Amino acid sequence: MDIQVQYRSAAGRTCRDEPAGLRGVPVEEREPLSEPRAYKGRRSILTKWVSASGQVVWCTSTVQLDAAMLLDFDPDIVCFQSRVVQLHWELDGRRGTVEPAFVARTRDERRLVFAHPPRDGAGVEERVLRQSADRAGWEIRPLQAPQGVLQSSLESAAHFRGPEFAADDRARQMLLDVFATPRPLQAGAAASGLGLKALGYAWHLVWMGELTWDWTEPLLPTSPVWTSQAASAGEA
Template sequence: MRYRSAAGRETVQEPDMLRGVALEERSPLTEPRAYRGRISIVTAWFCATNGRRVWCNSAIQMDAAMLLDFDPDIECFQSGVAELRWEEGGRSGAVRPAFFARTRGGQRLAIVHPPTARTAVAEEQVVREAAKAAGWHIRPLQVPQGVLRSSLRCVAHFRAAEFAPDSDARKALLKKFATPQPLQAGAAASGLGLQATGHAWHLLWMGELTCDWTKPLLPTSLVWASSTKSARQVDR
């Protein structure tokens, strides 16, 4: 398995030597580069969860990063940090999980792309064996679709700390939204001035306010204070 050491040097080890290694905190093996004729886009997701830039090879992977960043159970994640090489029956290949992540409970995840049809069996086997040796839990890549994707993209614009309300503003907004209110109108009626709407959107990102995630999220959508942070969990 190929990855970078804590000092940033490229290293090759058997998977069992990576048990307990925080791959989710390591630097990517390579950063994707744009080139003439490339079909997918190259972009980076700024992760509000841990303040790091997460490189993505496509819009699909960036949407998956957005969903991970929104998940309250995820403490840290990074893309492109390790590569598994395999050989079988004269064939060979490499598998690079989309992300490695750590939950707040300390569980380490290898989040994998769907295998290609030609090498699906070999890829799935090598990932299973490596995960067992290294102590990872395998999770398939989850990508938000349709209404949920559009709504999360809107909320994600307000994920940065600059939109976070101070303690008094937070209490005022949660009090105002103790009963369902239209998002923009409720924020405007909070008495907090021009920043109130941005604060309200940020609280939606944080899960302290919630809404019906099965419907398009608009400034007129009903929003209310959630009783627990679990409101940040949405159907995918």
């Protein structure tokens, strides 16, 4: 099987290479190959996720949008993007293209490729992804979206993911101290003495994983939250 990967160079030019040529290339930092366009008769939705770092990630389904939210919440993911690689394959006179949902980089510099469910029953797309990943040094992951209670909780916290809700070091430490033992989110923020911005700061710390809660329960202003182990380890 012949596979060529289309992506953008560091200079922004569209180029092609064999999968092995992309080993170590930070494609998740590159601009998308194209932006999806709305057109008459389009069945999929057209929307975007703006990550906590301000990166615009295009999505073409609610499942992909929710999956982007989950990746943005994941503390192990430092960068991710959609539409940055296309895998063009040819086999026995047949041709096709596979486009992963996302490419992401972890804190320990692993490159993850999140795959859409395959559209063919013959397993060709899965084979293309597997061979490309083996040669490029990628790890394949299924596309996962939060469900039920976790989905609604993340949606609540996501409203406060932007940098405008980030507390300075002093305010952050005050809130981590307040929530050293479990307290209702809104009441704990009010008790911090940080004024009207305190609740937004606290929600942002939840989104950043420095405050946590019982994930099996809905996240509400009255929900008990507490300083996470990750935040405690960072203070040590």
